[in-house]
Amino acid sequence: MIKENNSHLLGSMYLKGFGNNGIGRGEPDPYVEKPGSDFVLCRDAEGNATAVYSNSVWDFNPYRLSNKRLTIITFxxxxxxxxxxxxxxxKQIKYVLYILIYHNPSSKSGKTSAGTLIQYFYTLRKIARFVALQFDNKLVQEIDLNDVLSNVSYLKAFLNHEISTPNDAKQVSAVLEVLNQRGAKKIGFAPCNKTELELERQKDKQHPVIPSRIYIEMMNLFDGYIDRLYLYQENIKDIIIEMADRSYGAAIATQQHQLGKVGVFRPIMPEVLQKHGIAPLFERSRVKEFTRASFVVWLKEIQYVCKMTMHLYTGMRDQETARTMHGCIDEYEVSKSIVDETGDVLDPARIVNIVSTTTKFTGYKKALLG
Structure with missing residues (x-):
């Protein structure tokens, strides 16, 4: 007996998002042929259901790998x-999404994300709106989503309609491919073959390769910037601590408003820079008058330069650098050293330096330890 392939999108996302800590709590329900009303498609780390099949709201943010939140699906x-x-x-939209979640071939390699599922929903919802526009058309009265997905003429009409975008053609093609692999007997209708739609492949709009000399120039620029700052890191830290006092570094007029005329005035920003010994950093600055507000802007500039430097040297993506914490550089032993009876090391331990929690490392660690 051939065992049916139940590899699914949410299972792979769940493993990436929660790792070993969430097993048994954050995992969705296993595949069944016909999901019941209480079938759970998504759970958070505590095991609370955030997407139940019969509900009018599906929230897949617990399986989101990025820090940016997803739009919640509403029916x-x-x-x-x-x-x-x-x-x-x-009901038809939900079942098509269900098939895409549990039977999308790309989910085996983790190519499909929760964000892609939202894009599928947007396209299916547009098809539903297209169906509604035909409600008064006597020639095609009472068609539904399945009718459109199974009729080449209807699908072409949808893709040529003003509510459709080039991205919808891409999503329709992907949906049809999965539905056809699943088969008409399983899903209850015969979907179109995507080749019948004669969809033209869109030209790639990739950015040309950036010359390496530009990267080198940027590295040199950022390295010099950080080297200058590094000498004053403790001084800058002390100023930030002092600025917990909202009057510290503020203009005299501002302090008078905050403290009153009898208050003990704090040093203004130029005096703060001199007091903490970081005035040399601003000798060639374009800022003419340094204020508390401009100092905060300068701190943001430092954060930006440090973030860009991390991108250049590590190749990390935006969300991976955003997850870095203070003191984030850590060592992780991926394989222990092999020592003989006399204590000599035959094979040294393999150690990697970790600067952020990335999905790539999570998968790498699971492969090594699995």
Whole structure:
């Protein structure tokens, strides 16, 4: 008996998002042929269901690998005056999404993300809106989502309609591929073959390769900037601590408003720079008058330069650098050293330096320890 492939999108995202800590709590329900009303598609780290099949709201943010939140899927738009037809269309959208989650071949290698699932939903919702626009058309009355997905003429009409975008053609192609692999007997209707739509492949809009000399110039620029700052790191830290006092470094007029005329005035910003010994950093600065506000802007500039330097040297993506913490450089032993009976090291331990929690490292660690 051939065992059915139940590799699914959310399972792979769950493993990446939670690792070993979430097993048994953050995992979605296993695949069934017909999901029940209480079927759970997504759980958070505590095991709370955030996407239940029968609910009108599906939230896949617990499986989001990025820090940026996803749009929550809602099934509450009234496409047509008939609530019965609306409910029917939503049931069809949910089942197609369910098939895409559990039977998308790309999910085996982790290519499909929660964000891609949202894009599928947007396209399916547009098809539902297209169906609603045909509600008064006597030639195609009472068509539904499955009718459009199984009819080449309807699909071409949708893709040529003003509500459709070039990205919808890409999503429709992907949806049809998965549905056809699943088969008409399993899903209840015969989807179109995407080749019948004669979709033209869009030209790639990739950025040309950036010359290495530009990277080298940027590295040299940022390295020099950071080297100058490094000598004053403790001084800058002391100023930041002092600035917990909102009057510290503020203009005299501001301090008078905050403290009153009888208050004990704090040094203004130029005096702060002199007091903490970082005035030499601003000798060639374009800022004419240094204020508390401009100092904060300068701190943001430091953060930006440090972040860009991390990108250049590590190749980390935006969200990976955003997850770095203070004192983030750490050593992780991926394999222990092999020592003989006399204590001599035959094979030294393999150690990697970790600067952030990345999905790449999570998968690498699982492969090594699994």
């Amino acid at each position: 509450d738009e009234e496409f047509t005056p008939s609530q019965e037809i609306n409910n029917k269309i939503y």
